[in-house]
Amino acid sequence: MHGYRIAVRLEQMSKGVFRLNAGSLFVAFQRLQRPGLIRSEWRATENSRHAKYYVLTDQGRKRLNSETREWGRQVAAIARMLKTS
């Protein structure tokens, strides 16, 4: 997926809660790409534009899984705490 599509997807999926501007988005890409969690290549879009596509690497997928798990644990914990209080 290329940058713009990712931004739109995030906005749709979060039902408009997360609206990323270009600055923050590309900083995030740079941060993910440097340690090799994602990689990128230039390709033509469906509208025959030139755009940079970003793909998760294996390492990135592993990291995603572990982060997701951790996130789940934390959210569940917080939810429990909120419920009991």
Place this chain on the structure above:
Amino acid sequence: MSVLRSIAGGLRSLFRKERVGRELDEELNGFLEMAAEEKIKQGMSRKDALRAVRLDGGTLEVSKEIVRSAGWESFIETLWQDLRFATRTLRKVPGFTVVAVLTLALGIGANTAIFSVIEAVLLRPLPYKDPSRVVLLPDPQDPNGEGISYRDFESWKSQSRSFEDMAVYYRNSGWSRVTLTGAGEPDSVQGAFVSANFFPLMGISPVLGRAFTREEEARQQRVVVLSYGQWVRRFGASRDVVGKMLPIDGSNSQVIGVMPANFQLPARDSQFWAPITTNRYWGDPQLARVDSTHTRHFYKRWNVVGRLKPGITYREAQAEMDTIIGRLQQLDPTNRERSVNVVPLRVNLRGNTRLAFSILFAAVFFVLLIACSNVGNLILARGAARDREMAVRTALGAGRVRLTRQLFTESVLLALLSGCLGLVFASLGVHALIAFGPPDIPRLDEASVDDGVLAFTLALSLLAAVIFGMIPAWKISQSNPNESLKSGARSASGSMILRGTRNLLVVMEFALAMVLLTGAGLLVRSFLAVQGVDPGFRSERVLTMRIMLPAGTPESRRTAVYDEVIERVRTMHGVQAAGAIDGLFELGETMNLGLRTIEGRAPEPPEQWTALTWKTIRGDYFQAMGVPLLRGRYFSEQDVSGSPLAAIADESMARRYWPGEDAIGKRFKGQDPRGRNDDWLTVIGVVHDMRRHGLERSPTPHIFEWYKQATLGDTTPDLVVRTQGEPLAFAATLRSTVRGLDQTAILSPVTTMEAQLSGQLSPRRFQTTLLSLFSLLALILASVGMFALMHYSVSQRTHEIGVRIALGAQRGDVMRLVIWKGGQLALTGVGIGILAALALTRLMSSLLFGVSVTDPATIGGVAMLLTLVALIGCYIPMRRAMRVDPIVALRYE
């Protein structure tokens, strides 16, 4: 792994900046385009869509900046950018840069030079094995903090359990001064006479050959280990020196080894190490007749050094020593050792030298502070001119942090440049310090600009950058770009706060300069006071030389040679008087002695004893020294060994024992333990006091006896000759005459009495010169600071002055305006400085002589000098202000 990749990514964007930039550009552009397209699809016009996108997510440029500054490489890039910019800025104002760099370099250079000396002398660890376990055992009651009797050493060594070993050596005083002869000129040097376990105890072995053994010590074998310096000087660093002979006081000693250059114990000027038993005072043959062990038991001629057992603390060792001393005291109440200190062997510095170094270090730091505030002031002056530049940059979106950082980079660059130049100054300074330093500072010649010093200089430069860079940086945080832009060029007269800061800096400079100058002034006055001290003798036109005869010369021969020398020299053309004494000065300890009996009085208990010195003289010693005879008569040929014993006392002696009476004709008996005979001595004359214990010490009682009646043998090796003309012109004749009388005599170089006195002053001269130099530097910097401030202030107020003149102000009024401003600042600084000086100079009271720390003349004089300098600093700006043409000034509108 990820760190590496991050670095690689960063490097890529650093070095292939354009490509990375282009890619980002393209990507962001695509992003914005796609967002816009979406909006167009929803029915917006293209223009509106682009606008909406920008409002939504920021412009292309902003986003790019955000992405770019996220990586670490942007930090380096900015730094590089700032550095280049700073270089350009500094190059554009060469006058400012040169003055600032030079000012700072002087400050940094002085600091670095003093620090490298302190590092070498005080901070560098001693070159011994486990130096923390090596301790000295000085007697705290002795005025010089050292000196132990041999008997005590023996008892301590056998009774203590805290020490692995204890070694003993002769004090670094007259006892261990010898004359080296052999090839070339004779040389009077300081030797070290040490026990054989001294070397293993210190954990040091010779670089060449070996050290001497216990057996050699016991056999009094004449062997010697050379100092590195003596090896180089006398033997040209030749490796086959071992086995060669070195005549020490005329007796040949065999060279067996060479010590490393950094081994400087007992003292920096120790030229060799020889068995303690070979010291010429060890077996004092005359004393041995009276009591073979007396000398070694009675006199405190030795120093003791010990190595603690592992795990023993100083306190434990001290406690044990206290017990031992207490026990010894009980066994023998006459034992004179009442206490001993266990002190870690640090650099063997006299307290005053340590204090002098601390004061010098504080002084150079003050100089640096003054330099920093000067440069800070210059930067502020320039900062005012750069107000608009900063304002414009702020308006264009530069953050305060960013601007501060850039200014700071400029300061750091300036400081580092100064640091480099400062290093050049420092290395010159260190050479000068070593060359002119007094000989009593150990390890001084090891001072050099090494890694540690380089690190210090770097740290100091950065500290300086922080100090003077803080001011403009702080100013930025205060400035309001809106104001600066609006008010245009005229705002440059500076805000009130800014002007206040600059004034404050100049006030501080004057206060610091005041403190430094007061300190220097007090030292100079002390120096003059010491120089002005009446030594009790007339030092001009007096030559001195030591004549030693080889050990084993028969007594009769010795007497004959000395008699002959005096006789011949006395009758030489151009000589007024010639005499001799056993020891020119007593610069070491003063011994408290009692007299056995004073006729008609009970003997004094040892507690009441005071310093007393016995001397043997020959020929016209007093006449040659120019000491007036106050009452009675000099010795004469009628005083011979059979006749009643005669003595000449000095005033102190007469006052001490016969206060209010005439001492002439009074009788007393000598000091028992020194083995004088039991006959009465009669005072036949009283002479003027001489400061034979050093110019800074008050005269102590002396008894002079005649060589023909001296019980201890006829030893008066120090020749004193008063000449009619220039004394040094006479030196060669004197030498050859004495040489002609006896070929075997060991002659020291001929020196003048004035040179001897000047040598005694050398530590004081060193401290005084340095502090004066630094305060002079402070004075110059402060006046430059005042000049810069007034110059700037006048140029900023040209308009105002023009208006004043146009409205009828006279030249005198304008002059008063400028003088009043400068004078106010200077006087405030001087006032604060006086208070600070009163508080700080107290610390140096032990360095002063004949002047109190609150000496009003010094403080007043320095205050006047500073005010005068401030006025001079104001003079040129004042002239400029007076020449302001109102028409020109107002035209600036």
